[in-house]
Amino acid sequence: MLIVLAQCLYTFTNRTLHGGLLPRTFLDNYIPLWPIWVVPYLFVLMVWIGFSLLAAWKMDERLFRAYVIVSLATILPSMLFFVLCPTYVERPAVNGVDWASSLLRFLYANDRANNAFPSGRMYFAVLLAYFVTRWKPRLLWFAVLMVILVVCSTLFTGQHYVLDLVGGALFAAAGITIGMWWQYQRPARWQVLGNFE
DSSP states (O other): OHHHHHHHHHHHHHHHOOOOBOOOOGGGGGOOOOGGGHHHHHHHHHHHHHHHHHHHHHSOHHHHHHHHHHHHHHHHHHHHHHHHSOBBOOOOOOOOOSHHHHHHHHHHHHSOSBOOSSOHHHHHHHHHHHHHHHHOGGGHHHHHHHHHHHHHHHHHTTSOOHHHHHHHHHHHHHHHHHHHHHHHTOOGGGTTSSOOO
8 A cells, every 4th residue: 555655646746747857868769659559558557556466465574565665765756856857758649540549649648748757667667577586586587578568668659768767767776775775684773663563
């Protein structure tokens, strides 16, 4: 619930913030719009929710606490960044009349163009990959597949720029570093803080 509540801040910032920086690079000029990629874009959100529920149910308790701490150490600074340094994307026009184009237009209408950097999809993909491989190392292929799907789907739907993905990965890496240290290595004098036992 803590993870879900923290991520719900995205809805607030997405609806209230406007304008800001445009983190576009020359590389983004070469990325086409492929509306069909809206399917994996939406699918990976379901995978993250499903993984979180399964982790709460089956994951070793100490590792699950680490997952919660790492997620919060990633999500909360990201939300703060959205407020202190707003960013947005300039979405391309979706001209197709097929079902994928219609679904992408629906996504555009319900998810505003701000909160671009860092990419939440990307930090969730990195966190999922990290914890899947710690929990079930044989599922490394699945973790890699999820990251590839997120990278492709966020770019090919025009939802994010390349720098947004780099930012999402960096925020996730910082969250992993801080959260794993907090769960497994923090000094004894701090043990009274942040325990879920």
